[in-house]
Amino acid sequence: MSSELGTPVGGASVQDRRAVLAAARVAIDGLAGLLWQVTGPELAPLVEELDALSCAAGGAVVAVVAEADARGEIAASQAGTSAQWVARHAPSLAAEGAGQVARLVQECRRPELAPVRDAVERGRLPVGVGLTVVSEFRALRPMLHDEARPTVLDGLLQMGAEHGRVGVRRLRPAMLARFGDPGVFQEVQDSAGRLVALSRPVGDELGAFTYRLVLDAHGKAALEAAIGPLSAPAPEPDGSRDPRPPERRRGEALIEVCRRAAAVGGGGIPPSGVKSTLLVTMPFADLAARLGAGEVLGSSEVGALLAPESVRRLACDAGLIPVVLGAEGEILDLGRATRLFSRGQTAALWLRDRVCTFPGCSTPAHWCDAHHLIHWVDGGASDLSNAALLCGRHHTVVHRDRLFGWVAADGVQWDRCPGSYDRALERSGPRQDDLAGPAPPAA
Numbered sequence: 001m002s003s004e005l006g007t008p009v010g011g012a013s014v015q016d017r018r019a020v021l022a023a024a025r026v027a028i029d030g031l032a033g034l035l036w037q038v039t040g041p042e043l044a045p046l047v048e049e050l051d052a053l054s055c056a057a058g059g060a061v062v063a064v065v066a067e068a069d070a071r072g073e074i075a076a077s078q079a080g081t082s083a084q085w086v087a088r089h090a091p092s093l094a095a096e097g098a099g100q101v102a103r104l105v106q107e108c109r110r111p112e113l114a115p116v117r118d119a120v121e122r123g124r125l126p127v128g129v130g131l132t133v134v135s136e137f138r139a140l141r142p143m144l145h146d147e148a149r150p151t152v153l154d155g156l157l158q159m160g161a162e163h164g165r166v167g168v169r170r171l172r173p174a175m176l177a178r179f180g181d182p183g184v185f186q187e188v189q190d191s192a193g194r195l196v197a198l199s200r201p202v203g204d205e206l207g208a209f210t211y212r213l214v215l216d217a218h219g220k221a222a223l224e225a226a227i228g229p230l231s232a233p234a235p236e237p238d239g240s241r242d243p244r245p246p247e248r249r250r251g252e253a254l255i256e257v258c259r260r261a262a263a264v265g266g267g268g269i270p271p272s273g274v275k276s277t278l279l280v281t282m283p284f285a286d287l288a289a290r291l292g293a294g295e296v297l298g299s300s301e302v303g304a305l306l307a308p309e310s311v312r313r314l315a316c317d318a319g320l321i322p323v324v325l326g327a328e329g330e331i332l333d334l335g336r337a338t339r340l341f342s343r344g345q346t347a348a349l350w351l352r353d354r355v356c357t358f359p360g361c362s363t364p365a366h367w368c369d370a371h372h373l374i375h376w377v378d379g380g381a382s383d384l385s386n387a388a389l390l391c392g393r394h395h396t397v398v399h400r401d402r403l404f405g406w407v408a409a410d411g412v413q414w415d416r417c418p419g420s421y422d423r424a425l426e427r428s429g430p431r432q433d434d435l436a437g438p439a440p441p442a443a
């Protein structure tokens, strides 16, 4: 268990070590009365030493409980449960913690989780963080490639040691994007999309209203990019600091975004293409193959990960600037000008489509995105024969279900069978640079 420690002061026999432990406790008992002897700067290292000791002791408790569990001592005892056994013999854990120790030991009976127990026993992780690693790993496990499991567990342990529980939970998107089965990260983000909600306002006696807003990763990135620049502190007229707390600045920024959006409505002027700018990096190969994840640059969302189809959707219109990376991580200049529809093209598109082109939808043009029927990553050109207006909701649906649309004489038509886009691309054969777009399905 601690053979790497060799034979330090404690010696090789448990008997000797227990004597040293008893001495250490005596040493601590009298310590408070002797603190006058140390200088101010020596106090901090003293705290560090004591903390290392208590951390090591906590880990050793787990090791001993695991041993008792393995040998059947707990089962043979009077205690009804492992937690009760721990609480009885470690009274400091009786109020809180005994259950955690017992649970960790039980969970880590599975050989696959032995590294977690090992990390806790060595004092690298507190018991609670160890349990968070276990529960995160359990949630991720069914979605991972088999051979990636040890790597993921190791990543979770390292994160736990450095950033605690919050860090462990934050790792999930990155782990799914890198080590998940194909498409699983997209699925997880899509299912989060179904939780998106904005409650009706609840008023209070002060005349204020409370909303509850639930967003998925994509919505969060879009919201943060939109309100980011507007929620920065703005100095007072006299040059003094902005007195508004961050929450108020964010709330006011959101109102401002809504006000501006409402002002654009009805004006009939095509958007200039300068929507809120979200920068996302993603390797070209991943974007083309719908693997991995896009990583947000800048804004308060830096580092957030977006699933591949979400990046494609955002990249269709001007709301996002994908920084597409080559195999070596170098930036490929795919030509922003040719990737997006020009102002003139957008105006022509508004005239042609007038409303969202999805069957049955009548969302007006100024609330729509310009969707590339064949995505530019797949070789689609930025011209009118490859464009269609889609409202936000149907834009999401078209990307999520990979639907193929084409421009017919009487307007844009959609094949609403999921996967029709992939089948259309297959029909068109291998990608060519001057790809005019695949043929519509045979009637």
Ligand SMILES: [Zn+2]
Binding pocket: 312, 313, 316, 317, 370, 371, 372, 395, 399
């Ligand atoms: Zn699109």
Ligand SMILES: [Zn+2]
Binding pocket: 356, 357, 358, 361, 362, 363, 390, 391, 392, 393, 394, 395
């Ligand atoms: Zn629509």
